[in-house]
Structure formats: C-alpha cells, structure tokens
Amino acid sequence: MVTRDPRTYELNPFGRLAVAHAASSVGDACLTVSLAGSIFFTQSVGESRTQVLLYLLLTLAPFSIVAPVIGPALDRSRAGRRTLMAVGCFGRALVCFLMVGQLDTVLLFPLAFVALVLSKGHAVAKSSLVPAVVRDDSELVEANSRLSLIAVIASVAGGLPAAGLVAVFDARFSLLMASIMFLVAGVLSTRIQAVARPSAPESVEERAELAIPSIVFAGTAMAVMRGCVGFLTFLLAFLLKARGEAAWVFGVVLAASAGGGFIGVIITPRLRRKLREESILAASLLVPAVIALLAARDGGTLGAVAIGFTVAAGAAAGRIAFDSLVHRDGPEHLRGRAFARFETRFQLCWVAGALIPVALLNVLSRRWGFFVLALTLFFAGLSYVAGLRSRGEWSGSRRAPSPRRLPRGELTDGPAEE
Secondary structure, X not given: OOOOOOOOOOOOHHHHHHHHHHHHHHHHHHHHHHHHHHHOXXXXXXXXXXXXXXXXXXXXXXXXXXXXXXXXXXXXXXXXXXXXXXXXXXXXXXXXXXXXXXXXXXXXXXXXXXHHHHHHHHHHHHHHHHHHHOOOHHHHHHHHHHHHHHHHHXXXXXXXXXXXXXXXXXXXXXXXXHHHHHHHHHHHHOOOOEEOOOOOOOOHHHHHXXXXXXXHHHHHHHHHHHHHHHXXXXXXXXXXXXXXXXXXXXXXXXXXXXXXXXXXXXXXXXXXXXXXXXXXXXXXXXXXXXXXXXXXHHOOHHHHHHHHHHHHHHHHHHHHXXXXXXXXXXXXXXXXXXXXXXXXXXXHXXXXXXXXXXXXXXXXXXXXXXXXXXXXXXXXXXXXXXXXXXXXXXXXXXXXXXXXXXXXXXXXXXXXXO
C-alpha cells in the first residue's frame, strides 16, 4: 500500500513567503487608500499641502528605528525574520482597527507612524528571507520579480475595493478591510519556514563587503530613482489638483503607473537572461530619462501618462535588479541590516524628492518639473555606468553569480524557535 506524504500539497518555501506577502500587500493598499482619502483628496490644495508635508516628515521617523534596531536584530536572531513579518502584520491589524475611530483627530498621525514602522520592518524581513527560499543565485531575479508582481496585483486587488468603500462610505470601512487582511497575512507569516542563523560570526572583512563598489554604486543609483519617484508622484498629484483636472485624469495617470510597474516586474527576469543586474539598473534610469525629456516638450496629460508609466516601470525593474545584486554580492548574515540601511536611504531620498514639488508648488510648472526629472535621471544613469567602467566592472552581458557570497542558511521545518 502506497502512503501519500501529507506535505505533498503544501506550499514550497517560496510559496509560503509569496502568499504572506500578497496578503500584506492587499492590506497596505487598503491602508494607503484610507490615508489618501482622509489626508489629500477631501481637502483643498492649501490644506492638503500642509497635511502632506506633515505626513512626509512622519514617514522619515520610522527609519530611525528600522536602521539601528530592526536590521541588527534580524541578523542576530535565528527566526527573527519570520517573526518580524508576523509581528508587523498583527501589529498593523491592531493599528488599523484603532485608526477607525481616530480619522478626525491628531491621534491619526502617531498611529500612522506605528503602522509605517511595522511596514518597513516587514519589508526588510521579507527582502532578507528571499535568498533562503530559492534553490540558487540564478533564481534571485526571478524570485524578486515574482514578489514584486504579486505586490502589484495585490495592490490593485486591494486598492480598488478600498477606493470604492471610501467613495461610497468613508475611510473607516477601508481601514477595517485592511485590518482583516493584515490578520490573514500574520497567520500566513507564521507558516514561513525559519532560516537558520549562519554559525560563523561576522568579521570585519564581511562587514566591509557591504561597501564593495557593486553594492555602493547600485545603492546610489537606486536612491536617485526613488527620489525621482517621490518627486514625480507629488508633482503630478498637486499640479493636477491645482488645475482642477477631472477625476478620470487622476485615474488614467494612476492606471499608467500601475501598468508600468506591472510591465517592469514582468520583463526584468527576461532581461536577466541576457543582461547583468548592473545593466538592468542602468537602463531603468536612462530609458525614463529619455521619456521625461520628450514629456517636457509635450507638457500635457499625454506626457504625464507616458512619464508615469515609464518611471514606474524603471523603478520596478531597478529595485528587482538591486535586491538581486545585494543578494548576490552581500554577506548573508548581514542582510537584515543591509536592507534596513538601504531602505532608510531610499526613503530619505523619496521624501526629499516629494518635498520639492510640495514646497515649490507655486513656481514649478509641469514642463520644468519633467525637464528637471530628465536631467536627474540622465546624470544618475551615466554616472552609474561611468563609475562601474572606471573600476572595470561594467559589462552588458550576463555573467555567473559572484562566488563571494557566503553559504546560504538552511531551512528548518520545525516549529518556531521564537
């Protein structure tokens, strides 16, 4: 008699991470729509500007915790990455529930702060888990691409009904939806297999690997891209609102951005079959720069849609390439603090970019905004390529994964070590 393994129909390690990430992304979309509906769209331009400035400054605060505290804690703890994902989800479920009664009070902002801390910690833990749930380095780009694609689809799946709830009722109902999805994500996170902590202690040489040129140059390029995303997001949002554009114009620009992100995560694994991560990252800067320059000449809605699509695609492709490059070249048991450090830098750049159009709303036109965006992307892309070429590390063709990476931690099926 043949007995069937009861685990036959269970998800593999990557599948467990993917479904938890999907549920969390749905919750994030609901929370984002709720905050946008209560902070931006229901107020005049002047009131929205003040509230958005406060919110942007608030988004910086979580990284004072993520970088020095959460990253090292992840590296020291055997099951800390899985645990932090679960805590982040359960914590956000509680925070969203508490927000339901505080949308019209000043308590909304400290609650949003807590939600952002938990969200960023969750993102760092998820990124650092990826290498342990794939078979080898050649699958890193595809794995990161799948997770990004899942996030895009889940965001649409969560954002559309949440927007409908805000439109028909108010943001309280979308917050309740977010709370339920975070609860589901928390339960799913507990099913992710633990990653054993590497037995070898970290050394000065391994810590120095995070400062190798391939990672430093890529981190700088990606930071500029994130700054450009923040700049474009709020440039379009405030200019469209100030000009009294119809609601469908917002919808078209948002749809173009979502479509660009979707295309970016779809094509990146295919590009990786021919190109290195460095080449993909350079293209993610230079291609949007060309489109931004053309959009600056147009200056109309068509140009806004085109640049929204292209920048979103470039940001998605660039982030996948960057994550895979860090997985490829960075020491394994420093990944928690590595991703925490880079997330901090990226968020600082995103907020800095976003503050420019918010602060200069009365003097910055759409054409000039697109032109500045094009120049910044061109400079970043060409500087990145030049930096790699100066060290003899630039090559457009694909190469084998770097042998400098430390052995990957083993997966354990047992219950939590928490």
